[in-house]
Amino acid sequence: MAKEVKKVVLAYSGGLDTSIIIPWLKENYNNCEVIAVSADVGQGTELDGLEEKAKKTGASKLYVEDLKKEFVEDFIFPTLKAQAVYEGRYLLGTSFARPVIAKRIVEIAKAEGADAICHGCTGKGNDQVRFELAIKAFAPDMTIIAPWREWDIKSRDEEIDYAEAHNIPLKISRETNYSKDKNLWHLSHEGMDLEKPSNEPQYNKPGFLELGVSPEMAPDKPTYVTIHFEKGIPTALNGETVDGVTLIEKLNKIGGENGIGITDIVENRLVGMKSRGVYETPGGTILYAAHEVMETITLDKKTQRMKQKLAIEFADLVYNGEWFTPVREALSAFVDKTQETVTGDVKLKLYKGNIINAGVTSPYTLYDEEVATFDADDVYDQSDAQGFINLFGLPTVVKAKMDAKRSK
Numbered sequence: 001m002a003k004e005v006k007k008v009v010l011a012y013s014g015g016l017d018t019s020i021i022i023p024w025l026k027e028n029y030n031n032c033e034v035i036a037v038s039a040d041v042g043q044g045t046e047l048d049g050l051e052e053k054a055k056k057t058g059a060s061k062l063y064v065e066d067l068k069k070e071f072v073e074d075f076i077f078p079t080l081k082a083q084a085v086y087e088g089r090y091l092l093g094t095s096f097a098r099p100v101i102a103k104r105i106v107e108i109a110k111a112e113g114a115d116a117i118c119h120g121c122t123g124k125g126n127d128q129v130r131f132e133l134a135i136k137a138f139a140p141d142m143t144i145i146a147p148w149r150e151w152d153i154k155s156r157d158e159e160i161d162y163a164e165a166h167n168i169p170l171k172i173s174r175e176t177n178y179s180k181d182k183n184l185w186h187l188s189h190e191g192m193d194l195e196k197p198s199n200e201p202q203y204n205k206p207g208f209l210e211l212g213v214s215p216e217m218a219p220d221k222p223t224y225v226t227i228h229f230e231k232g233i234p235t236a237l238n239g240e241t242v243d244g245v246t247l248i249e250k251l252n253k254i255g256g257e258n259g260i261g262i263t264d265i266v267e268n269r270l271v272g273m274k275s276r277g278v279y280e281t282p283g284g285t286i287l288y289a290a291h292e293v294m295e296t297i298t299l300d301k302k303t304q305r306m307k308q309k310l311a312i313e314f315a316d317l318v319y320n321g322e323w324f325t326p327v328r329e330a331l332s333a334f335v336d337k338t339q340e341t342v343t344g345d346v347k348l349k350l351y352k353g354n355i356i357n358a359g360v361t362s363p364y365t366l367y368d369e370e371v372a373t374f375d376a377d378d379v380y381d382q383s384d385a386q387g388f389i390n391l392f393g394l395p396t397v398v399k400a401k402m403d404a405k406r407s408k
Helices: 016-028 050-056 068-082 097-112 127-137 156-165 246-256 282-298 301-319 326-341 384-392 393-406
Strands: 009-010 034-040 061-066 116-118 144-145 181-182 188-192 223-231 232-238 264-268 273-281 344-351 356-362
Touching: 009 016, 009 097, 016 034, 016 156, 034 097, 050 061, 050 282, 061 097, 068 097, 068 246, 068 282, 068 301, 068 326, 097 116, 097 127, 223 246, 223 282, 232 246, 232 282, 246 282, 282 301, 282 344, 282 356, 301 326, 301 393, 384 393
Parallel strands: 009 034, 009 116, 034 061, 116 144
Antiparallel strands: 181 188, 188 273, 223 232, 223 344, 264 273, 344 356
16 A cells, blocks of 8 residues: 555644644655644644644645634534434534535545545544544545554554654643643533543643533622524524524623533443543533523424434434445434524523523414413313313223223
């Protein structure tokens, strides 16, 4: 393979893994040309200085691609509309960022005439599957290089040894060496003391939380936000129409200040093992809560129940890297149909990590105060309930009578 691979496109973040991959590729693949691609999905200052760093370590060029708008509109919002949450808690921040990145990398690899695409995902994780399934969807014959499945390096400490030996500058130290993934939607923390589920995360340790504060450090006064939805998509915050990227940025700030969206999870990875991580998703947690409230008054019971069932399947597809599949597209089509009436305003109270419903309105509401009232009304005949109960309870009555006969 080494002779065949002359040009490689690398998914490049500038972090520990991809920083050492550039010289490793050149050493192990006949001094091949390495083109680095950094996708801007909202990781902010992490992109600073990447071009100089990539070229110093051996890359011929660096693409920095702004994918934030596409990330939000084509991946985040469809998942939000589905109300998809992995294992009831994880809002899929890393999961749905991978397909949008991989799609663009394939486009660049084709334009550059590359022989292979390389990523820095470990052989233990989910991201290798997410990247490679997306690559296969758009370039099924493309060679994929995954150094973690080839090299002799066994740990992050050994990666740091390699970096030091090759004079590669790093922003981390051995003492602060959490494995992190940051984008517009979330920040994940894995490794070090978090590898033991018995350890309480050090939320108040300086530098651990980056998107906000712990609930106990949040203000003693609540903050109110009002989010407007149009067909399931959030379009305005506190009466101001904003684009999706700006909306999430604003909610991240507001939510972070109020200790919202910090989740400690032991999850089941696709590859079979359990993994413990801490996720910060302040804006996303607010949006999921608001969307769920909006649906309570705009969806009928059976549609809501079916959506809840399919949300589990949708979340599994996203988590497992199966975004570019017919079944995910079919589920999204179902979801879009359900969202035709999910329009209106949701008011939420944020207080020390809690999100409290403070009111919801919609022009498509199915909540009829005249029917639901405990006061006198002229639209509901309570005597109708007797016949309903008799029919609804008929199987129970028949079973009880037959059991009694058999017991004699």
